[in-house]
Amino acid sequence: MSQKLRYAYYPGCSGQGTSKEYEQSTRAVCEALGMELVDIPDWSCCGSSPAHTVDHRLSSALSGRNLALAERLEGVSAILTPCPSCLTNLKVSAHKMKDPEFAAEVNALLDFPVRNTLPVKSILQAIYEDVGPDALRPKAVRLLTGLKLAPYYGCIMNRPPHIMEFDDHENPIAMDQLMEAIGAEAVTFPLKVECCGASFGVARRDIVQKLSGKLLDTAASNGADAVVTACPLCQMNLDLRQDQINVANNTSHNMPVFYYTQLIGLALGMTPSQVGLEKLEVSPMALLESLPARAEAQAQAAKKPASKGAQS
Amino acid sequence: MDKELRIVGFLCNWCSYGGADTAGVGRFVQPTDLRIIRMPCSGRIDPLFVLKTLIGGADGVLVSGCHPRDCHYAEGNYYARRRLEVLKRFLPIIGIDPGRFEYTWVSASEGQRWQHVVTSFTNQIHALGPVQRIGRQSLAKACSLGTVLEPLA
Amino acid sequence: MDALFLADDKLSAWLGELAAARRVLVPVREREAVVFRPYAAGVTPVLDRQANVPPKASVFPASEALMSFRYTKNPENLGQVAVEVHETIDAPPTVVFGGRPCDARGFLVFDRVYDTPKIQDTAYKKRRENTLFVTLACDDPQNTCFCNSIGSSPYDATGSDVLLTPVSGGYLVECASERGKELVESKLLSDGNALREEAKTVHASALSALGPAWNPSPAKAKLIEKFEDMGFWEDVSAKCISCGACTYLCPTCYCFNVTDERTGMKGERIRTWDTCMSYLFTLEASGHNPRPTKAHRLKNRVGHKFSYYPEIHGGPIACCGCGRCISLCPVSVDIREIVRLSIERPTAKPENK
């Protein structure tokens, strides 16, 4: 990594509240990986859910304002955001503004125009593409060997593919590979890109309970100890509502739901509080404490030639 | 639209001429400026035909052939593509707007595409207006102004 | 007749007077070339050097419509077509100003061909009659000039109507023909008799700058003798690239081609300059070409000028010594050298076959 990685950073509103631990671990991990995040000065709402359902132009203007602010930063190669929802709105706006007519309409609402010069990426994409699993692996001082994870990307991280232009939209593997690079095991998880119920948690809790419940069921039945996510909303539904889900579905999941940045941080040697593990509703501490023993057991098993590993 | 301009089309028989036929069969309305000359293949089109037509006073020239890989004669449009691209890039040096000449590919089935091509090309030519002709003005003008022609710097 | 004086600062005024009633062609510079163009106020004539293109087109245009024609159909029987013909002669009153003596003398060669008791080329004759030459004597000839060797001089007024000689402060103006008189009737011209002597000095110095004259007349017989000596012609034509610069820029080359150019139901019969240096000049409809190589063609050009023409037209050679065929030849073919070699080099005996 010869050249300095410097990005414009769009934190998004979740990181200020419900997913502080995501924000915290993202900043910590990026710093540790040599990725300089320059906060977009005076950033505002990305124009997500409330706006884009009402007026596309205004929604894009909200995104556009942030894009234009980011473009004025010096020496940044991309705009990064941890939140897939923000990502979608920023990218969709940038995409739509390739149409000069639409761009003119949006720019008319802004103080200074969007030049559309910087790519917008998720933090996940930046870590995966600009650092990469191969560079991450040697940096991991504490391998998470023995940890079986269901990698859950959520429904919008990779879709629609022609706008997001990252990873396979049906079977993404970026997070799988990053988790494997820090010693964890990504179990087969066919519902990687399923919907968790998203913001229906407020209006129609039954839907979240059904959809998120299914995610937890599938993760469990595929042998996962925990779920790893990249989205504040997914994390919240699976973690915060896990008790509600258990009650509604008559299940007894006790499955920690991590942000991938938290796990990378741990592997890079950070303390649980540095990555905000205490913020998780389902405590992962017991699971994490059991890891050394599991790793030992795995190593023993590997020595026996007759033993069969997990299906692959 | 203003007064008709002189637009000449050189079309290959197999694809684009057929595409223009298909547009006709589909009754796809088009501007009336274009006059089509049927060629066996876009590879038959000597760039000099285009130059002759433009210098001779046509306001626009449109060449259309089979899509690459679809040439009835296998390779004609590949040669045409190179020749015509070079020609298009050459035009500015002689003072002819390269927009007066376009080449494109339209298959025999693409009647609607043909309508689109003819309509947009005709609009483009009308936007450019009548062509300037080298023969239309004599040197008398320059002489009367006392211009001494300086060599190129 | 008296000699007159034109001061340098009156030149444009005089040109303006001349141009009031006539087309006045003056040499002007375009890039590094000097060509004759219609005079208009503001045009600066280039008088200090020979023009690249002589004023030949003034009387003998590079291309002229001899006639226009139109076909008309019998509406009752479309197969019956009638043709109407209109003769067209474009012969505006013209003054060629600032040509050199050689340029004006060139038309004397034309006259023996196009204006004879037997044959009169009406278009040529009309233009010739309508064109006057105000010629400028040369004060410092170029390296390629050889008018002295073909029986002329840098101040030869034959063929000119007015002769100008550069003198201090302006030009000595001398009438050289009856027709020239009307041109010099101008208040801008003052008495110039006092400058006659100075003009003579200019003439003498120009003549001496040309160096000793050589005599081309033996070539008349020698060129006939060398008609079959193709080795000689191949040798002297080796560098020729068969372009038409020498002939088109020659004040004496008078050959033409006639073609009908028709579009639709009407057209014109066009006469255009032709050049004997081109393969196409003698290409016959059968495909046969009596002058198939550049050696044959160069032989014709030199032979015609220095032997056949004098033979047919009673003496004068068809060259005015301007030297353009040498100076403007892309490969410097030198007609003086060829004529001299034709005289000096022994003729190869034709092989008996």
Place this chain on the structure above:
Amino acid sequence: MKIGVFVCHCGSNIAGTVDVVQVAEAAKSMPEVAFAKDTMYACSEPGQQGIIDAIKEMGLDGAVVASCTPRMHGSTFMRTVARAGLNPYMFEMANIREHVSWIGKDKVANTRKAIDLVRMAVAKLAQNKPLYSQSFSINKRVMIIGGGVAGIQAALDCADGGLQVVLVEKTTTIGGKMAKLDKTFPTVDCSSCILGPRMVDVAQHPNITLHASAEVDEVFGYVGNYQVEVRKKATYVNWKTCTGCGACMEKCPSKKSKDPFNELIGTTTAINIPFPQAIPKRASIDRDSCIKFKTGKCGICAKVCPTKAIDYDQQDEMITEEVGAIIAATGFDLMDWHVYGQYGAGRYPDVITSLQYERMLSASGPTGGHIKRPSDKKEPKTIVFIQCVGSRDKSVGRPYCTGFCCMYTAKQAILTKDHIPDSESYVFYMDIRAPGKMYDEFTRRAMEEYGAKYIRGRVSMVYPQDGKMIVRGVDTLAGAQVEVEADLVVLAVGAEGAAGSAQLAEKLRISYDSYGFFMEGHPKLKPVETNTAGVYLAGCAQGPKDIPSSVAQGSAAAAKVLSLFSKDQLQSDPQVSKVDLKRCVGCMKCAITCPFGAIKETEVRGEIKAQVIETICQGCGICTSTCRQGAIQLQNFTDNQILAEVNALLSSETEEA
């Protein structure tokens, strides 16, 4: 020259928006025009007779018909002109229908345009020359590329018609896709029982030469006289001595070789005969799996072969076949369904293709006719069929309907019930397309008698859970999401042109579409012809179709060849390029750009000149635009003729001004 101009009303098709009388009147003042008239329907018998009468009465030398596109009636009127005693090439058309009257309603502008087009046609015709065809003899042999059912049918029909047939097959046996099928719809006949005898006929027919394991390398020549270079790919077994006894297969130690005949669901030996009824029944070695080739050791097959037919040093062999016509019957392949990430993109062993399922159903297949799911070899009880995988799906670039999947899916559902009576089949479909004799009845039987559960809707996702494949889809009739816990999922994968069809098309100089299917000469009227004379199409190479249609096309193509060969001599198209020897400098750039090799070097009085081989020249004119001296001119499309059209058009403007 005396030219006649005939301006067609085409009823109101032209006359409705073009003043045809005015066009004819304007034509009268055009150069060379000695006669001009409007006519109601030029192409009708009285219309044609009018043209003939005018030519004869007025002594015309040529005719311009201003009517529809020359692509429609050009040849009609050429025959008319010929009937009047003129050379048929003394004719030009002005397209004032498709290019004028049908595309605008401004009668003034249309009329002006029509007059221009007539003027241009007249100017061109004034320089037309009579052209005369050359006769040339035909090599009455036919090559058929592809030994599937269409190719087999074409080969047998041609051979029975007395032609010498060369059948070229890419794989080591003929039979094609049909040989892989267990049963056929709607009769549920045994596929190999009906195809097998035909394959044997091919092998035994005295007029058929079969090159299996062979591919077309290059094609030269032209209709009647093609030279085809065929590459016979090395099989490492001398097929002249191999008897197909199978001893080598029994002893071959490399038993885990890929088995393409069985669609990779089973394995075979490195030396193998694909299936017992293979024609030719000859063994061949798969180099990639053979231990001898991989390590240099082994050689068991050579030891056990009773006829010493094994030849590890065998090389590809090039042979040249001279034929007069070619039938391309290269069939189809399944599209690469791995683009469907939602169906696992190949990650789940229990999601298979219909053709793999077909091999599973076949008694001669790798499972001996027992349905076993690949992951654990257990008999599946719940089977989901997903139709339109790679058909009618723009998102994967396959907008067309493959057409036969509905039928074989119904057949497979029926066979599934026969094989496993307590099984349940679900079929997700978009529409059922069963427009054939007894076809719809067949699909109804699958539903009604065999209990296949047809669900109208697409499947959004297939994923494994707890040993089952969860198939999630929508039932659009019920308006509900459905999930089926399946044991096996069978995808009805759409067809595309066989691998390599684009390359073959380029060699044959025929067109192909973006899916690899060859373009027929005309979608309605020339279904088995191509735009290249002497090249015909049969079967799925032209587009997906079922067995009876493929067989019909095989016969149709054979009929076309037999008809072509019914003459001893063919007439060349005389509209070819011609060299003006005196202008030619022998630079041979024309030969470099000629796509057909129709220009050869010749020596005329010690100088190199180009010469056109008239029977090869296709009349594209690329040479004409390449030649700087204008020495090679495409007849009746000469530089002067194109220029005459340009000048006629541009001068018309000057005349108006």
Place this chain on the structure above:
Amino acid sequence: MSLQDELKAQIVKRLPELDVVIGWGQGYDSLHRTPLFITSEADVDKLVFDPLCVHNLSTYLTRYGSAKRIGVVVKGCDSRSVVELLQEKLIHRDKVMVFGLPCEGVADLGKVKRALAAKDLDMGRVRAASFADGDLVVTVSGQEIRLPMAEVQADKCGRCRYHNAVIHDEFAGQPITEAAPDTYADVAAFEEQTLEERMEFWREQMERCVRCYACRNACPLCVCRDYCIGQSREPNWVSQRDGLEEKFFFQMIHATHLAGRCTECGECERACPVDIPLLLLKRKLGKEILELFDYRAGTDPDAKPPLLNFKVQEDTINERGW
């Protein structure tokens, strides 16, 4: 041994194998060289090589029958024409012997003329000329004038990539190692004018054309010559009228027929007796072909010329989705 003497020795050595060697000799005055056709050792003494040897002698190569063995003396630029002729199989390698030279640049007599005219002197009256310390020293009208070569050097030499003959059987002197970049700045400068100004420019230039075809006949690659379509009736691209359209269209023929072949030797422009800047048209094509196909004519005898070639997928042609 001087470069000229080395060249003479090489010609003397190889002359017995050849029917003729084409070099340069003294022309009609001290500023002019002229093509020299050497058939005997005695002729070799007349050979000259200096910056006044402007002619591209390869133009003569296609004027001999295939039986003759021709030697030709070439500068770097001239040698590219030889390569191009070989590539087009218009001459045969075994019939041509190439005497290659290094060349630091030739004089442009048009510039000499202009430089002298600026001092009220006429190039046609130059009595003596020589080279000293990088200057062209001329005597005219009794004055000695020093013209720095940098000022009177041909434009093509200032942007020359090929100072040394790129093909040769004999090479005299030491190869020159530097090569200048050609940025086609002249074309760019011209194209800063409006389209109307450009056409007016050509209008003015063409007015002067006398249709002598020196441009064509001096061109080493114009091999049609007697059968040029600019003068024929079959085909009849150009009428006999001498209107601007006809004259200009002839230049279109010349230019397009040289597309992908022209080595930009500039003989067309040098040969023009009325100084029409014809090379500009060819330079424009050369620039576009270089950009499109990364191709410079006359550098590789085995290359396939771009306009007789194609790629199924062209990387550089943006078809603009029309």
